[in-house]
Amino acid sequence: MLKFYYSGAPNPMKVALMLEECGLQYEAVPIDTRKGDQHKPEYLAVNPNAKVPTIVDGDVTVFDSNAILLYLAEKTDKFLPPKGDMQRGELLSWLMFVASGVGPFSGQSIHFRQYAPEKIPYALNRYAYEAHRHFAILDARLAKQKYMLGNTYTIVDMAVWGWCRLVPNALGEQSWSKFPNLKRLVDEISARPAAQRAVALRDKHKFKADFDDEAKRNMFRHFHVQVA
Numbered sequence: 249m250l251k252f253y254y255s256g257a258p259n260p261m262k263v264a265l266m267l268e269e270c271g272l273q274y275e276a277v278p279i280d281t282r283k284g285d286q287h288k289p290e291y292l293a294v295n296p297n298a299k300v301p302t303i304v305d306g307d308v309t310v311f312d313s314n315a316i317l318l319y320l321a322e323k324t325d326k327f328l329p330p331k332g333d334m335q336r337g338e339l340l341s342w343l344m345f346v347a348s349g350v351g352p353f354s355g356q357s358i359h360f361r362q363y364a365p366e367k368i369p370y371a372l373n374r375y376a377y378e379a380h381r382h383f384a385i386l387d388a389r390l391a392k393q394k395y396m397l398g399n400t401y402t403i404v405d406m407a408v409w410g411w412c413r414l415v416p417n418a419l420g421e422q423s424w425s426k427f428p429n430l431k432r433l434v435d436e437i438s439a440r441p442a443a444q445r446a447v448a449l450r451d452k453h454k455f456k457a458d459f460d461d462e463a464k465r466n467m468f469r470h471f472h473v474q475v476a
């Protein structure tokens with residue numbers, strides 16, 4: 249059976265959503281990143297990047313959340329435009345836009361707002377600005393159409409959902425008012441039974457909640473290591 253290594257963080261949650269949307273059978277294997285499971289040799293053997301998520305599907309191992317979304321969409325032939333369709337190019341562009349822009353910039357904005365030991369105005373503003381800019385691009389597109397690729401719900405919407413549920417964490421409590429179209433999509437997806445099952449999966453395992461010294465040591469190794 250397909251193995252899904254996960255935690256409740258945004259990147260694994262988009263894959264949990266896709267697995268549930270496809271109705272695939274899978275074994276969920278919790279990786280408690282605050283306890284350091286991502287650095288254990290048996291996990292590094294499937295994901296040398298020491299991050300979640302990863303799937304192992306028979307002989308095939310796939311890590312990086314958007315690569316997994318694409319793999320599962322191609323495997324099941326679901327939630328992506330047909331091969332040869334001109335929308336296939338759009339799908340790749342927007343999927344990579346989320347992978348290389350929305351995720352990293354909102355992640356860094358959350359990091360500097362919530363976790364950095366010092367509040368550095370330059371870093372706070374740079375990442376908030378970039379997260380905001382990316383969310384605004386999504387919002388403008390969703391002002392013109394229901395889903396990221398038009399009228400059909402695809403893996404791009406799932407990738408957007410993974411990160412954009414955290415708009416308030418990246419930009420502050422009031423920030424949803426700036427992205428009404430993006431909020432409409434996130435709310436619609438959150439109400440889907442598959443999203444509710446994905447969230448329930450996260451809550452099924454008792455992941456370490458405390459962000460104490462052990463968690464910092466495991467997730468933010470740069471606190472203790474100087475590389476340059």
Ligand SMILES: N[C@@H](CCC(=O)N[C@@H](CS)C(=O)NCC(=O)O)C(=O)O
Pocket residue numbers: 257258259260281286298299300301311312313314466467468
């Ligand atoms: N590009 C990777 C990034 C994965 C990633 O950063 N995962 C985070 C959770 S969202 C993680 O594993 N954090 C634990 C750590 O940094 O130690 C993907 O899209 O899967």
